[in-house]
Amino acid sequence: MLVREAMTSPVVTIPRTATVRQAIRVLHEHDITALPVVDEAGGLAGIVSEMDLLRGVFERDPRAFARPVATTANPVPRLVEEVMTREVETARPNTDVATLADTMMRTRIKSVPVLAGAGIVGIVSRRDLIAILARGDARIRDDVLAAIDEYGPDGRHWDVSVQDGAVELLGGDADEPARRVADILARTVPGVTRVSIQGHT
Structure with missing residues (x-):
């Protein structure tokens, strides 16, 4: 941010x-x-x-x-x-x-x-x-999803979880450029303290 x-x-x-x-x-x-x-x-x-x-x-x-x-x-x-x-x-x-x-x-x-x-x-x-x-995790999650939906690569699906401001993005089909874009977009959301990206297991 x-x-x-x-x-x-x-x-x-x-x-x-x-x-x-x-x-x-x-x-x-x-x-x-x-x-x-x-x-x-x-x-x-x-x-x-x-x-x-x-x-x-x-x-x-x-x-x-x-x-x-x-x-x-x-x-x-x-x-x-x-x-x-x-x-x-x-x-x-x-x-x-x-x-x-x-x-x-x-x-x-x-x-x-x-x-x-x-x-x-x-x-x-x-x-x-x-x-x-003070922003709640649920509001942060909604804002992260909205940012990715609006500005991220078309049709890309991400699962987002937030714990105490730390965002975890789960998107197994994402290539490296898409992961970088999602990481940058998530970091722009107020209240985000950290972002990590995981692949599907």
């Missing part, structure tokens, strides 16, 4: 010149946990997470939720570019989801922007990965 099939798109972004408070409102309104930060040309400048924004509020003013005190001059609001992460792990639409998931687990990154060229075309979060894994 490829990243383009798992990512959330279109992406909600925030300008680097937005204030921390504005970014917090955007996260809350869209029920998301991180925002790619863009520069004036729309390119990726960084990423800002819930934790970055909370630190931006509380480290600047530990009394952020205390009763307001009248002052003669209010401080300039902290900007997103001051609290964002600049070194961003990114992915491409044709990256394998398993490879990206391994990177996210190893680095403990929660969200990864997806780039096509210099443009931001999507984002993959832990929530997206969980949604894929």
Whole structure:
């Protein structure tokens, strides 16, 4: 399965010149946990997470939720570019989801922007990965069969079984090209973790 099939798109972004408070409102309104930060040309400048924004509020003013005190001059609001992460792990639409998931687990990154060229075309979060894994085996089986029926070689019959996302294809009359096509099609289905092809005994 490829990243383009798992990512959330279109992406909600925030300008680097937005204030921390504005970014917090955007996260809350869209029920998301991180925002790619863009520069004036729309390119990726960084990423800002819930934790970055909370630190931006509380480290600047530990009394952020205390009763307001009248002052003669209010401080300039902290900007997103001051609290964002600049070194961003990114992915491409044709990256394998398993490879990206391994990177996210190893680095403990929660969200990864997806780039096509210099443009931001999507984002993959832990929530997206969980949604894929939550798909039931029966639905995965139906989707695998539908993909093979629609795009596979004409008249080819496959028996499909799915256990915890692992797909087993049984097609004794399939030649090597047909087996490769079936393998590729099965891997495109959301929720598939592994594919094996067996011949009839």
